[in-house]
Amino acid sequence: MNPMRFCLKEGNSGKSRFEEITVTVAQGPQVRPGVLTIDPYVPGTSQLPGTGPIIKLSSNETPHGSSPKARQAYRQAADKLDRYPDGSSTVLRNAIGARFGLNPDRIVCGCGSDEILHLLSQAYLGPGDEAIFTEHGFLVYRIVTLAAGATPVIAPETNFRADVDAILAKVTPSTRIVFVANPNNPTGTYLGIDEIRRLHGALPSNVLLVLDAAYAEYVKRNDYEAGIELVATTPNTVMTRTFSKIHGLAGARVGWAYCPAEISQMLNRIRGPFNVTGAGMAAAVAALEDRTYESQSVAHNAEWLPWLEQEMKALGLDVTDSVGNFLLIRFPDTPGRRAAEADAFLQSRRIILRRLENYGIPDGLRMTVGLADENRTVVSALKDFVNGAAADA
Numbered sequence: 001m002n003p004m005r006f007c008l009k010e011g012n013s014g015k016s017r018f019e020e021i022t023v024t025v026a027q028g029p030q031v032r033p034g035v036l037t038i039d040p041y042v043p044g045t046s047q048l049p050g051t052g053p054i055i056k057l058s059s060n061e062t063p064h065g066s067s068p069k070a071r072q073a074y075r076q077a078a079d080k081l082d083r084y085p086d087g088s089s090t091v092l093r094n095a096i097g098a099r100f101g102l103n104p105d106r107i108v109c110g111c112g113s114d115e116i117l118h119l120l121s122q123a124y125l126g127p128g129d130e131a132i133f134t135e136h137g138f139l140v141y142r143i144v145t146l147a148a149g150a151t152p153v154i155a156p157e158t159n160f161r162a163d164v165d166a167i168l169a170k171v172t173p174s175t176r177i178v179f180v181a182n183p184n185n186p187t188g189t190y191l192g193i194d195e196i197r198r199l200h201g202a203l204p205s206n207v208l209l210v211l212d213a214a215y216a217e218y219v220k221r222n223d224y225e226a227g228i229e230l231v232a233t234t235p236n237t238v239m240t241r242t243f244s245k246i247h248g249l250a251g252a253r254v255g256w257a258y259c260p261a262e263i264s265q266m267l268n269r270i271r272g273p274f275n276v277t278g279a280g281m282a283a284a285v286a287a288l289e290d291r292t293y294e295s296q297s298v299a300h301n302a303e304w305l306p307w308l309e310q311e312m313k314a315l316g317l318d319v320t321d322s323v324g325n326f327l328l329i330r331f332p333d334t335p336g337r338r339a340a341e342a343d344a345f346l347q348s349r350r351i352i353l354r355r356l357e358n359y360g361i362p363d364g365l366r367m368t369v370g371l372a373d374e375n376r377t378v379v380s381a382l383k384d385f386v387n388g389a390a391a392d393a
């Protein structure tokens, strides 16, 4: 056994943290060192012991099911399962281009936007390079950075919000990518377009700014933009989007990126030749066309997000100012009232929210906005929890 040491730059202190990892060197394939520093991504819980319906609001999926048109297109695609899909996702890129007024040549589709994030890292990060993201930023940035052999650099947030100056303070000659989820998951907070422009303007031109706009459709703020114009007008900005959230196609795995022409060419060199399934593409095109479904989902969220925020505050719980389809609820550090205890209590009522220890928020639970009844049930359960009711057996 041969202990190896890795340096991970982390946190506010500017100090390096050393981790000892024991690697067997005697025999067998040797994995690249960065891989061993990755904690595998743990998805939100979806099962509970016992029987009966579950209210699962742990993964920011839509509560409405996918559009009937998308489901029909997916089913129809079953007749072509024996054939490879169009490897260029042409029909889908054209549909996205038409919808948003973008050049389809600069759109790259992926098996979820997670794949796009991996592709960007593979293309632009390697050993010795650094990628910056924020303290409570989306966990996938860490995974894709380490998988590429590069070093994650964490910029502190201010009140659970990305802080442009703190990000800029972390830039070094080794910085290659800055990942910003806007809005961010799990905090729900966002940066206005002026702040994003200020960030971009202060980055060296060889640093790629990745704007992950997975929740863009839900945002109802005048100063928010997903980043299309910045991508169109600068050589070093990429915007990623997904069909997993507003379009209700998390199970179909379809995401996309709008890129500078050169970057889209690089991603097309390294991606798998058939990285998006035929059924996924067909469902995504149908979902884009179903504007009624989409606007109903947006309206539902716009109604229930503020209601939930208000109810949580009335229960004495902290909530961040979320603009997504979810809320970050924070619990006091009082025995019997903590987040982990709230989680156990809710699970005893067959309600699943998302624990956030691995996001560095042990006092928080993330709740996806659900259907009206689900939202009311969660609030009334939390009312009982706050009032000291015993958990159900």
Ligand SMILES: *Cc1c(COP(=O)(O)O)cnc(C)c1O
Binding pocket: 060, 111, 112, 113, 114, 115, 138, 181, 184, 185, 212, 214, 241, 242, 243, 244, 245, 250, 253, 254, 255
């Ligand atoms: C859910 C989510 C995604 C979407 O990932 P897919 O691979 O497209 O399902 C991307 N970024 C953030 C911040 C998310 O929360």
